[in-house]
Every structure is written in C-alpha cells, then in structure tokens.
Amino acid sequence: MSSPGLRERKKQKTRWAIQEHAVRLFVQQGYDATTIEQIAEAAEISPSTFFRYFKTKEDVVIQDRYDELMAEKIRQAPADQPPLEVIRRAFVDGFQAITEDEMDQALQRAKLQLSVPALRMRALDNLQDSIRYLAVPLAERLGRPADDFRCQAFVGACVGAMINALLAWANDGGDGKAALQLIDQALDVVAKGP
Structure with missing residues (x-):
C-alpha cells in the first residue's frame, strides 16, 4: 500500500x-x-x-485510525501465519505503533465511551463496521469473498475479546504495557477457551 x-x-x-x-x-x-x-x-x-x-x-470520539492500521498489518502478515496469529499480531503491533500521546487520548476516548450513554450506543454501532472492515483483508488472505461470514465471525470473536481487554485497561487506569498483556490474554482465550 x-x-x-x-x-x-x-x-x-x-x-x-x-x-x-x-x-x-x-x-x-x-x-x-x-x-x-x-x-x-x-x-x-x-x-x-x-x-x-x-x-x-x-x-x-468514536472514529480513529486504528482500523486502517490493523487492516494494513493483516495484509502485511506472512502468508503462512495462521489466522489467529495474524489477528493477534495486527492488534498488538497496531497498539505498539501508537505514540504515548495517542495512547493517552485513546484512554480518554475509552473513558468517555464508557461514561456517556450516547457514545456507548454509537460505539456499539461502529463495532460491527469495524468487524466487517477488518474481516476483508483476512478474507483476501484466505481467498474468500470480502463479505465471508466465517471471517466476519472470527474477527468478531477476536474484536469482542479485545474489547474486554481494553475495557479492563481503561478501568485500571490505562497502563500501555498492561493493555498489550490483556489483549494477548484475551486472544489466548479465543484460541484455547476459558
């Protein structure tokens, strides 16, 4: 790109x-x-x-550049990497690519989304758009149609796990290293179960 x-x-x-x-x-x-x-x-x-x-x-408050960043990471992943590792690396590498100032702003935006009802509802609406957007490069990698249900379901499971990790991160004060650990743990649950 x-x-x-x-x-x-x-x-x-x-x-x-x-x-x-x-x-x-x-x-x-x-x-x-x-x-x-x-x-x-x-x-x-x-x-x-x-x-x-x-x-x-x-x-x-809702819009950000992270979907684009993660989609590009999915496209750039090695061809032999399994889907869960592709998504894990995209989330973790994408998170590591943001600056400390962006991390602080992401924390403030997350807190706003948790505390303002209108933002919570808008964030939920935006979530499905993000899932569909991120499923497209995964479907491309797998030689499937852009709207492949299985890719959307898989990305949805990963995004859902990551949302829980980011909510825990926001509630605990927003330590960047903790966010990466929580994301990794959440995606591990997707891979292995609770």
Missing part, C-alpha cells in the same frame, strides 16, 4: 487535531456541555469545516 500524499496527510492531521481538541474539551467541561462551535474554535476551524471531517459530535 502506498503512503498517502501530502494533501491526504494534511487532511488526516487536521482530523486528528480536531479530535484532540474535542477530547480535551470533553474531559475539561463534560461531553454534553461541549458544543461543536467550541470544538471548532479550539481547533481554529469553522463549524462547517468540523462537519467535513466528522458527521456528528459522537463521531469525533
């Missing part, structure tokens, strides 16, 4: 800058008390520009 061009990199940088300002405001003054106008002002953009990057206020 080729790296994004300058224009796309600028758009990505703007997107994540908006998100960074939004999360900071949500933490400082509460999700419901923060307006899109306040986020736009903090990010030095117009409200209409906000909506070019995020359709809703919920999306600014």
Whole structure:
C-alpha cells in the first residue's frame, strides 16, 4: 500500500487535531456541555469545516485510525501465519505503533465511551463496521469473498475479546504495557477457551 500524499496527510492531521481538541474539551467541561462551535474554535476551524471531517459530535470520539492500521498489518502478515496469529499480531503491533500521546487520548476516548450513554450506543454501532472492515483483508488472505461470514465471525470473536481487554485497561487506569498483556490474554482465550 502506498503512503498517502501530502494533501491526504494534511487532511488526516487536521482530523486528528480536531479530535484532540474535542477530547480535551470533553474531559475539561463534560461531553454534553461541549458544543461543536467550541470544538471548532479550539481547533481554529469553522463549524462547517468540523462537519467535513466528522458527521456528528459522537463521531469525533468514536472514529480513529486504528482500523486502517490493523487492516494494513493483516495484509502485511506472512502468508503462512495462521489466522489467529495474524489477528493477534495486527492488534498488538497496531497498539505498539501508537505514540504515548495517542495512547493517552485513546484512554480518554475509552473513558468517555464508557461514561456517556450516547457514545456507548454509537460505539456499539461502529463495532460491527469495524468487524466487517477488518474481516476483508483476512478474507483476501484466505481467498474468500470480502463479505465471508466465517471471517466476519472470527474477527468478531477476536474484536469482542479485545474489547474486554481494553475495557479492563481503561478501568485500571490505562497502563500501555498492561493493555498489550490483556489483549494477548484475551486472544489466548479465543484460541484455547476459558
């Protein structure tokens, strides 16, 4: 996969800058008390520009770059690697690829998703999209159709295990090393059972 061009990199940088300002405001003054106008002002953009990057206020918390990062890791995995190891490495390597600042922001976003009912519901809606998205490169590897049910079910089981690991991580304060251990343990349960 080729790296994004300058224009796309600028758009990505703007997107994540908006998100960074939004999360900071949500933490400082509460999700419901923060307006899109306040986020736009903090990010030095117009409200209409906000909506070019995020359709809703919920999306600014829910959306991230991690699905793309993990999908690329799935595509790059060695051809002889079994599916569970492909998914495990994609999750672990993807998690290790994020910076400490991104890790802190991911923790804040996770806490918001746990504490704000509208975000919890939106996160659940987004979860199925993520599962379908990540199942596509796995299906490609296995020579199956992009919408293969078995690949979606397998990725869904792995994502479900990882969600439990990340919830435990968020509830325990967000130590990055603990997150990797929890993800590994959760995927081990998928492989071997409880």
